[in-house]
Amino acid sequence: MNEEARLVVWVRGQVQQVGFRWFTRENALGIGGLTGFALNLDDGRVQVVAEGPRENCHRLLEWLASDDTPGRVDGVTEIWDTPRGGYEGFAIR
Template sequence: MSESTRTRAHVYVSGHVQGVYYRATTRDTARDLGVDGWVKNLSDGRVEAVFEGPRDDVESMVQWCHDGSPMASVDEVDVTYESPEGVTGFRIER
């Protein structure tokens, strides 16, 4: 797939999203969809994530973030679309 058919979403998720398996479920969902990127907890209680891949799959991940893991309670999802940087694989950053 050429980079021109890929998109990148940079997402910040706020609410009760730490300590509820949000990162692990994000990683598993992204891998199931074949989306590349990473996810990490922020010191202010939010979760930050980057998704790269085909536009429809990236959009599916952004939509998934509004619910997240079963124990999460999402208040807000802020998303910015950027040029892909060629990230491969999906990992949890610490």
């Protein structure tokens, strides 16, 4: 069972101006089947929205919380929801 899901993640730490959004996009594309975006927020966090197979969303979340990201991740907050659609590929915003 691999139903479609929507994952919204807020990543805290030193995650801006270190290529974090670019690497997030590359990982999402590498995992495959994911659409959405990565966006710098004014408070220094990065917001990531990914839609696709739940297992693939979990893989992206694991990477976002890992030590393999650029910069330094101090924590992640995630919300799971049903997909809304409307994304073309995976964008950097």
